[in-house]
Amino acid sequence: MKWSEISIHTTNEAVEPILNILYEAGASGAVIEDSFERMKVRENQYGEIYELNPEDYPEEGVIIKAYLPVTSFLGETVEEIKTAINNLILYDIDLGKNKVTISEVNEEEWATAWKKYYNPVKISKHFTIVPTWEDYQPVDTDELIIELDPGMAFGTGTHPTTVMSIQALEQTVKPGDVVFDVGTGSGVLSIAAALLKAGKVLALDLDEIAVTSAKLNIKLNKVHDVVTVKQNNLLDGIDEKANVIVANLLAEIIIRFSKDAYRSLEKDGYFIASGIINLKRKEVEDALQDANFVIHETLLMEDWVTIIAKKR
Known part of the structure; x- marks a missing residue:
């Protein structure tokens, strides 16, 4: 061909x-x-x-x-x-x-x-992203490996917005937590949450092809018993509550559903908002505060911003 x-x-x-x-x-x-x-x-x-x-x-x-x-x-x-x-x-x-x-x-x-x-890349204290064709042996006993096939779904998990999202998950996810991954794409953030011992992860994406790719990557990483992938528009129709919501999306989309994210979180829950170019940072912060979130921490990498917001 x-x-x-x-x-x-x-x-x-x-x-x-x-x-x-x-x-x-x-x-x-x-x-x-x-x-x-x-x-x-x-x-x-x-x-x-x-x-x-x-x-x-x-x-x-x-x-x-x-x-x-x-x-x-x-x-x-x-x-x-x-x-x-x-x-x-x-x-x-x-x-x-x-x-x-x-x-x-x-x-x-x-x-x-x-x-x-694409080579194996250690992106945080615990996580290393490894292409499926690489024979990689963990260096540390507490190292967490995420295997991805970029030919199967876009991205190797090393884009700044993804790296910061995973680092934010490391800070916020506790064993047994319920995590929503909104706009899951390749499923890499859902995989990370599951490896951090989340009790349940709901991976949501509107695109049918993304849902299929996420399911493949999640099965590849053997976390399909924890992660459920569902075709869904943002948080529409989701009545369950989460301890952590992560969304690596455009700033405009994060602004649009920030109030829904607040509604869908348990008390003291965290909303990780990523995919934000620095020029849009103020707009997103204003929308999160308008939705009654408190800005807990802001991560910066190159020209990208990830905001960890906490439910009041």
Whole structure:
């Protein structure tokens, strides 16, 4: 089979929503080339640091590469992707250069090209993200391993918003807690909550393909006895209460359902709001406080913000 590589030159702010658009369009596998990675000073805080090749990264902004099968409908699919990306402007998302290019790759190139970007990465005190094809042995006895296949669902769990969400879960989840993961995507946050000994995790996503991918990753990590995946629009129709709610979504969506999150939490429960670009931080904080939350802690990484809010 032949594959078409779609390359989108955009901004860090637009990465998550564009990945979702590509995901829904049926893309298989994705690569994020972030210019910031070339300049970032890496402290050896959690484990091994890998040397990066500057030629793999753009001079500015972010390049997202995804792979679509070459079919008779490819042209229409690409046009739909372009239109959906352009519509993100309606949500005040900066698209940067917004340059889209298409090139053809064969099966062998597609199968191996993107794997060079992914290595085991220790992202927090306890968690290490490991691609499924890597033979990785834990370094510490208390190390928690999350296995992900980026060809099965977008992301390796190393994007700043995901890393901070997992670090926030480490701070807030206690054994036996009920956790809601709203907009679960690949299911990585639900897996993390289960490995932190949550008693029950409810993973919610509106997208049917995301639900399928989350179920596969959750089964791969052997936490399907704790995690239930459900197709659902945010917290609509969810009557149960949680001790912790985590949502790695767009700032606008977090603002929209912050009052529902408050309603769905037990007393002294935590709402972890992530996926927030720094420019939107004040808007989200105002919405959370308006919903009667107290800002418990704010995590910062690059240009991203994760807010841990507590129910009064």
